[in-house]
Amino acid sequence: MxxxxxxxxxxxxxxxxxxxxxxxxxxxxxxMNTPQISRVQTMAVKxxxxxxxxxxxxxxxxxxxxxLDKIAGGAELGPFxxxxxxxxxxxxxxxxxxxxxxxxxxxxxTIAKPGxxxxxxxxxxxxxxxxxxxxxxxxxxxxxxxxxRVLAISEIRCTGPTILINRNQRLTPPFIISxxxxxxxxxxxxxxxxxxxxxxxFWGIQVNVKKVSQVTIEPLSGGVSFDYAKxxxxxQKLQ
Amino acid sequence: xxxxxxxxSIGLITMILGIMLAIQFxxxxxxxxxxxxxxxxxxxxxxxxxxxxSRKLDREIEDLSYKLEQAKKGQLQAEAxxxxxxxxxxxxxxxxxxxxxxxxxxxxxxxxQSRRSSIFIIRDEDLLRVVNELRGAGAEAISINGRRLxxxxxxxxxxxxxxxxxxRVEPPFQVLAIGSPDKxxxxxxxxxxxxxxxxxxxxxxxxxxxxxxxxPAYHKNLQFNYAKAVxxx
Numbered sequence: 001m002x003x004x005x006x007x008x009x010x011x012x013x014x015x016x017x018x019x020x021x022x023x024x025x026x027x028x029x030x031x032m033n034t035p036q037i038s039r040v041q042t043m044a045v046k047x048x049x050x051x052x053x054x055x056x057x058x059x060x061x062x063x064x065x066x067x068l069d070k071i072a073g074g075a076e077l078g079p080f081x082x083x084x085x086x087x088x089x090x091x092x093x094x095x096x097x098x099x100x101x102x103x104x105x106x107x108x109x110t111i112a113k114p115g116x117x118x119x120x121x122x123x124x125x126x127x128x129x130x131x132x133x134x135x136x137x138x139x140x141x142x143x144x145x146x147x148x149r150v151l152a153i154s155e156i157r158c159t160g161p162t163i164l165i166n167r168n169q170r171l172t173p174p175f176i177i178s179x180x181x182x183x184x185x186x187x188x189x190x191x192x193x194x195x196x197x198x199x200x201x202f203w204g205i206q207v208n209v210k211k212v213s214q215v216t217i218e219p220l221s222g223g224v225s226f227d228y229a230k231x232x233x234x235x236q237k238l239q
Numbered sequence: 240x241x242x243x244x245x246x247x248s249i250g251l252i253t254m255i256l257g258i259m260l261a262i263q264f265x266x267x268x269x270x271x272x273x274x275x276x277x278x279x280x281x282x283x284x285x286x287x288x289x290x291x292x293s294r295k296l297d298r299e300i301e302d303l304s305y306k307l308e309q310a311k312k313g314q315l316q317a318e319a320x321x322x323x324x325x326x327x328x329x330x331x332x333x334x335x336x337x338x339x340x341x342x343x344x345x346x347x348x349x350x351x352q353s354r355r356s357s358i359f360i361i362r363d364e365d366l367l368r369v370v371n372e373l374r375g376a377g378a379e380a381i382s383i384n385g386r387r388l389x390x391x392x393x394x395x396x397x398x399x400x401x402x403x404x405x406x407r408v409e410p411p412f413q414v415l416a417i418g419s420p421d422k423x424x425x426x427x428x429x430x431x432x433x434x435x436x437x438x439x440x441x442x443x444x445x446x447x448x449x450x451x452x453x454x455p456a457y458h459k460n461l462q463f464n465y466a467k468a469v470x471x472x
Contacts, residue, residue: 050289091331137393155375222292
């Protein structure tokens with residue numbers, strides 16, 4: 001057979017195809033079998049399962065509470081109802097709604113000049129603490145960050161660009177702080193001269209306060225439980 | 240072989256080659272993006288938190304189911320069940336005096352009066368940071384100079400004083416926190432931590448572990464004028 005130029009071309013193309021195919025197969029197999037990826041996939045499934053299970057339990061619990069309240073609806077139990085309602089709001093067990101404000105915080109757009117500390121332009125846990133504190137001082141009745149209820153035991157911790165709250169719940173920016181209370185008082189307390197917003201804006205941190213007629217704050221998932229603190233015995237002396 | 244079929248076959252092969260190349264590139268890119276190294280760890284943290292939440296909920300469900308059963312037996316039992324539920328909510332809300340192991344932190348302004356510029360006195364931010372650190376270390380109940388901190392408690396500078404729960408507190412500040420004494424103590428004393436920081440400012444900090452201390456209840460009336468509980472179930 002006479003060798004024609006196109007035979008050579010075909011052979012070359014065939015070779016290239018073969019190499020590509022084998023590489024392709026190896027790569028695809030590797031991708032599926034990489035322990036990292038398969039582990040993450042299994043874990044993602046597990047996390048989703050755990051989340052839906054938790055939500056299901058939360059629903060069940062809400063229903064049980066409602067049932068108990070219905071029984072408590074009798075006239076004799078009337079006086080407890082108000083106390084129970086208030087205590088549950090304060091303990092973060094109830095979902096609450098009301099007028100209030102939403103404060104959105106995000107890192108600065110300002111680019112640090114050479115030699116400047118870029119840290120100055122980044123949102124810190126302390127900034128969030130100060131905003132929360134200011135809202136509390138202005139009479140906020142319920143607070144949340146990105147939907148996570150802020151309670152008496154809630155810490156705010158900076159870890160890189162994210163913050164941790166309520167025992168390792170990770171939140172990412174932008175941070176939206178919701179507060180229920182008197183709208184004008186809440187907004188003005190932040191906006192006042194020399195106040196928190198002015199300080200933050202000096203560093204270019206983006207702050208936006210919006211009055212919202214209906215803020216909804218979810219209960220703390222899992223609720224609060226104390227392992228160390230026990231109700232004090234009657235008549236025990238205060239330290 | 241005529242020319243037409245040759246072109247056709249070469250064309251076909253080239254096309255397949257093209258497709259293969261495209262797939263190859265895509266796969267490669269996918270791998271490069273891959274999964275960040277800490278992704279698995281992050282998921283693990285989330286998973287254990289969800290599981291912890293679930294366990295807490297299980298306990299609550301069990302407890303409530305029992306109460307509900309009791310409550311169905313009669314008026315007296317119903318009253319007891321609701322009272323018990325109320326007590327639990329009040330403990331969690333900080334409306335009941337609690338005691339347990341914990342630490343006592345006493346902070347005072349520097350005694351050197353000549354240096355008494357406002358930088359060197361304890362400000363609201365300092366207390367906020369201490370409280371936040373204690374919360375991060377798992378404190379379950381915290382009070383400052385006898386004022387229990389609940390979810391709505393502010394710690395706020397008002398002139399040269401600090402207000403907590405709308406009441407003036409004055410130095411020395413005595414912070415009581417219930418929780419694991421070791422964890423609480425080390426959270427503050429960690430090198431480069433708050434105690435070090437305050438020492439640099441000349442603020443005295445004394446930390447003492449107690450096997451049992453008492454944190455008073457929030458003593459004002461809780462009133463919600465704006466926040467309304469949403470009915471569920």
